[in-house]
Amino acid sequence: MNRPHTQTEPPAQAPTQEHSPREYYERLAAEADAHMDRLEAKEPLKELTLGTLLKRRGVTRREFLKMVAVTTAALSLPSIFDLRVARAAELATRLPVIWQELQSCTGNSIALLRNANPGVDALLLDLISLEYSEVLMAPSGQAAEDVLEAAIERYDGQYIAVFEGSVPVADGGNYLTIGPAGHTGIEIVEHISRHAAAIVAAGTCAAYGGIPAARPNPTAALGIADFLNTRRINTPVVNLPACPVSSTNIVGTILEYAMFGRLPQLDAFGRPLWAYRDRIHDKCERRSHFDAGQFVEGWNDQEGLKRGLCLFKVGCKGPMAYNNCGVVRYNEGTSWPIMAGHGCIGCSEPGFWDTMTPFEEPLPGRVYPLPFGLDADADTIGAVALGAAAVGIAAHAGATVVKSALEQRQAKQEPPKKEQ
Secondary structure: OOOOOOOOOOOOOOOOOOOOHHHHHHHHHHHHHHHHHHHHOOOOOOOOOHHHHHHHHOOOHHHHHHHHHHHHHHOOOOHHHHHHHHHHHHHHHHOEEEEEEOEOOOHHHHHHHOOOOOOHHHHHHHHOEEEEEOOOOOOOHHHHHHHHHHHHHHOOOOOEEEEEOEEEOHHHHOOOEEOOOOEEHHHHHHHHHHOOOEEEEEOHHHHHOOHHHOOOOOOOEEOHHHHHHHHOOOOOEEEEOOOOOOHHHHHHHHHHHHHHOOOOOEOOOOOEHHHHOOEHHHHOOOHHHHHOOOEOOOOOOHHHHHHOOEOHHHOOOHHHOEOOHHHHOEOOOOEOHHHHOOOOOOOOOOOHHHHOOOOOOOOOOOOOOOOOOOOOOOHHHHOOOHHHHHHHHHHHHHHHHHHHHHHHHHHHHOOOOOOO
């Protein structure tokens, strides 16, 4: 359940003892060049060019390449791909995109639109050929449906379908109907998916069902991949969970598709490895406080909050969640929840509304003897199953507090050593 129905593989064999990382990336670059040569042979879908857009935004080519270097790093690619990422952005005018809302709050659309300042995210939003988006387009009603049908027919098998929100299947799908003809979400997703080249499930609701799928799930809401499994539709899907997903992850996925003609390599839950490989805990600016046993004890702990201590005791689920939001952040890289003073709620994980609540309390669990010393960091227990991790992390948190207190007491009791 919640696993991708179509797993993608890297286009080149991963580095081995016979092939060095340099050889691997050189082959990968050659494959990217070959695909982009084919893409460049196609007619652009809009007259706007990258050069015109940069001039309109007041961005020099040098400034643009600096932005591209950041995006290349986010994709976990070496610097030899900088110019290739730039080329992929330029070729984005040849990528038709259909963005369909389902059981959603449109938060992922809004997060993408928050990139007002020049940056690769904002530039790509202008460059792609966004053929249909209920949030952004002027037509409504039958006129909007006509636009959608025309795009599906014109770009059959070529477009990227972005779904935002879950698919309710209870009562024949009648919990979600759209348009003057009252098409159900079931009908809409089936129709768009069968004719798409690739599918992006943007946000946790589209990826895993999200809040609509929380117990008792009265509408029988499903994520896109799970729904397509029930319909035997094999269009490749990439999940980009989070509430909302960062614009960097949406744009990076589209750029990778433009470079290679495929979706990224995925983890077991259908997420791009370059974005969801690391635990939030491991990239957190408060991690050192966790290892030192320094915690915010409650929401009335003003001193701990001011000092930026670890938020584990007030419910942070960072040790159990995987995402890059602490690196790329939100609102043009301004901040993210933990930086703003609230713990991670684990929103990028399947079933988070049921498994991560209550959000402002640590996950419950019995405390077992620690299988590691007090000096061990959280990585010792980070790779185990969620339930065991919750127990281990809670125990580790308590143990580090005890260790810290003992060290402080010992420091007070022992006189300073005299210099020899």
